[in-house]
Amino acid sequence: MVATMSDLSQLRQKIDEIDLAIVKLLAERMDVCRQVAEVKAGTGTAVIQPQRVREVLTVRRQWAIDNQVDPDFTEQLFRILLSETHRIEIAEERNEIAPSKTAEVSGSAPQSALDTVACRIDHVVVAVANLDSAMLFLTSLGFKITRTQDSAIVTADAGGVTVVLVGPGDPAVDAHLSAHGSGVQHIAIEVLNAGFVQQALAEAKVPLLTDVIVDADGHEQVFTVLDPSTGVQLGFISRTGHRVPISGQNVRALFRALAR
Structure with a gap:
């Protein structure tokens, strides 16, 4: 079978659909993290739980191995995700309006x-x-x-x-x-x-x-x-x-x- 540009277009469309699903799952995860922040605040639980962080990373690395994904790459992704969820937990305590952001990668500046x-x-x-x-x-x-x-x-x-x-x-x-x-x-x-x-x-x-x-x-x-x-x-x-x-x-x- 000879691959065509039509095949490439269809595969890219599939990637777009998967990426959209990932973003929606991220939004769902962030919402749960906000709920976690409320529970921590109400119970006096520390925001950072080192043992939980280690458990999350270890389990995600194993999930990656089980699914033929590089575990080091997966760990990088989840460290970024954990950093963002920690930011959200703390940010919820601040009475500030979130800055307006756009979809452009570099804002209005030309992208190098x-x-x-x-x-x-x-x-x-x-x-x-x-x-x-x-x-x-x-x-x-x-x-x-x-x-x-x-x-x-x-x-x-x-x-x-x-x-x-x-x-x-x-x-x-x-x-x-x-x-x-x-x-x-x-x-x-x-x-x-x-x-x-x-x-x-x-x-x-x-x-x-x-x-x-x-x-x-x-x-x-x-x-x-x-x-x-x-x-x-x-x-x-x-x-x-x-x-x-x-x-x-x-x-x-x-x-x-x-x-x-």
């Missing part, structure tokens, strides 16, 4: 290419002169430290937040630390398609450090040069493989590209 495809901050890479001290600091905050294949690179995760720590010992990293000291080296923004972003930025004459780089895990990334006005470099990442963490080799290769 990046605004079209940017999703969230995926991770932040921080170069540190003392890796042990940096790990101790993040551990004290509640981050979970995971070592990569590279002994000088670790990831620190808490909920949906990932910080990548890069310690000294490699000439490229040492050069960066010598020039800039410890601090944020780059911020990685998850986008729908890194190639689309690379083309849009090139057309806008944005100085780029790399073309699209694809690692063994299917992470597609493109990087800007270090901006002297902010001291920050931006990376744009899209995933074409399984949802797995950034590898130490990936980060190491970036620093060496910077040193060229």
Whole structure:
């Protein structure tokens, strides 16, 4: 059977119908959350129930696994949902009129290419002169430290937040630390398609450090040069493989590209 544009149109219509059903279910869930807020307020129950949060996330991850949906992706969705329901519970106590909002993604402003495809901050890479001290600091905050294949690179995760720590010992990293000291080296923004972003930025004459780089895990990334006005470099990442963490080799290769 040969697929046609008519088939694509029908499938998109089906997606639209599913998305509408999801939005209606979200509205129903928010209404129930308002009722929960009333019960909590009337019984003096704390808004945040850590054990309940952990149970919700664990159960939803299992539901995702049972239905062949990536559990990490599902957890991201439910963390956003929990954040919104918490906001609603607190907002119900405030006597303020909700601001008026429109359906346009960017309001009345023209939508840029990046605004079209940017999703969230995926991770932040921080170069540190003392890796042990940096790990101790993040551990004290509640981050979970995971070592990569590279002994000088670790990831620190808490909920949906990932910080990548890069310690000294490699000439490229040492050069960066010598020039800039410890601090944020780059911020990685998850986008729908890194190639689309690379083309849009090139057309806008944005100085780029790399073309699209694809690692063994299917992470597609493109990087800007270090901006002297902010001291920050931006990376744009899209995933074409399984949802797995950034590898130490990936980060190491970036620093060496910077040193060229």
